[in-house]
Amino acid sequence: MRIKLIIISFIIISCKSGNDFTIDGTIDADDGSKVYILQADQNNQPFVKDSTVIKNSKFEFSGQAATPEISYFQVEGVNGYVLSIIEAGKINAEIYTDNLTTSLVTGTRSNNDFNKYRDETKSLVENINNLASDQQQAIFNNNIELASKLRKDISRNEQEIMLYEWDFIINNEDSYMSALLLEVFMVENKVNKDSIIEVYNTFSNRIKISNVGKNIADLLRQYEDPINVGELAPDFTAPSLDGGNLTLSENLGKVTLIDFWAAWCRPCRIENPNLVRLYKKYNSSGLQIIGVSLDRTKEQWEKAISDDNLPWIHVSNLDFWNDPVARMYSIRAIPQSFLLDENGYVIAKNLRGLSLEQTVESALSINK
Known part of the structure; x- marks a missing residue:
């Protein structure tokens, strides 16, 4: 009988995988309102993955996440979303419905890395937005000299962000944020294929098998020789x-x-x-x-x-x-x-x- 109990206990413990996650949240919303977790389907359209009811200005979720997944919190009756990366571990969320941009999601590696990235690039992103607006106005006014100068200023800020992002990627091989950034590097043609492969190979397995990790691998497999100068452009x-x-x-x-x-x-x-x-x-x-x-x-x-x-x-x-x-x-x-x-x-x-x-x-x- 003792052996049977030990076996049953072992089975129960084994069923609790390392993929479990919990989300403990606080929110300034009415009790009884709902909080939703939204994710994107294969056509990049949002769908409700889960929902819960607010009690005593708090909400909770739990489940399993074999790989990290970009998700969004949406509060019933409130416009906008709060980004979160659902992954194994304990996630803490502070939702402020009067200003969702001040909300904070912490607790796991990828969420903490996202916050770090956002905070450390915030001033550069704001500079680029302001410069881009000024450049558009300069072009509208046909001030080509000023527009050219502003384009160079934008490029300098973009280069600074790119260097920061590349350092982030190579120093955080177990972060979903690194995979997201590496995918952007591919999409925006920022680095060559060999550099992408070298960095991708350093990623942990949980990052490689995530949806973004798989997409990077698929894009690498699909690389072909480009159309070169002097060739006839394919008709379409x-x-x-x-x-x-x-x-x-x-x-x-x-x-x-x-x-x-x-x-x-x-x-x-x-x-x-x-x-x-x-x-x-x-x-x-x-x-x-x-x-x-x-x-x-x-x-x-x-x-x-x-x-x-x-x-x-x-x-x-x-x-x-x-x-x-x-x-x-x-x-x-x-x-x-x-x-x-x-x-x-x-x-x-x-x-x-x-x-x-x-x-x-x-x-x-x-x-x-």
């Missing part, structure tokens, strides 16, 4: 903004810029005012721009076009990284662009700012 037909279909070869200008971008891509959005200025200056001389969006929804795509006042041709399959045109051009990070001559041959890639304008001007003068 894709859905346009008005619901029709547009074919590249039927819409070539004297010079054509194929711009791969998305509403969610911050560097793309920062560069858009410069492209608008360039298009207005050279469109009548033969410059064509075709924007290929990697957005997921038409609403986000249309809103970004409207907000940024982008007057050129736009196409998208609304299929994120699976967009057929993006795959055809081996796009694994954005922004990326290809500058074509009137016959569709690639004459330059991934130019921005003054370098792009000088190349466009030179190409148009040759094709006069």
Whole structure:
């Protein structure tokens, strides 16, 4: 009988895996209101993963998380969300409904790392936002000299953030934050493939098998040789903004810029005012721009076009990284662009700012 009890106790203890998590939260909301945990499905649409009722200004969750998962707390009747990384361990949440941005989620490695990252990059991010706003105003006022100076200031701040992020990644191989940042490095084409592989291989197994870790591995497997300068750009037909279909070869200008971008891509959005200025200056001389969006929804795509006042041709399959045109051009990070001559041959890639304008001007003068 004693042996049987020992075996039963062992089974019970074994059922409690190292994947258990608890969330203890405090909140300034009415008792009886609900707190929801939201996560994203395969189409990046939010769904309710769990919910609980507030009692005595407190709430609790518990469950299992084999790998870390980006999640959001939503409070019934309150607009906005509080980001959290659900992972094994004890998580503490302080939710302030009058100002959700001051809420704090702590207790586990990845949540603590997220707070550290946010706090240590806050001033740089604010600087970039202010500079980007000033740059857009300078471009609107046709003050190209000031806009160019502000672009350089933005680049310096971005470079400082990038160096901080890279140090963070290589020094925190067991943090979900490192995987999230490394994925951004891939998406925004900040480092080469070999560097990505070297860092990825140092990640702990729980990070490698997380959804982001798996996505990084999948992107690494899909790397292909890029389309080079001097090659004929692959022709394509894709859905346009008005619901029709547009074919590249039927819409070539004297010079054509194929711009791969998305509403969610911050560097793309920062560069858009410069492209608008360039298009207005050279469109009548033969410059064509075709924007290929990697957005997921038409609403986000249309809103970004409207907000940024982008007057050129736009196409998208609304299929994120699976967009057929993006795959055809081996796009694994954005922004990326290809500058074509009137016959569709690639004459330059991934130019921005003054370098792009000088190349466009030179190409148009040759094709006069």
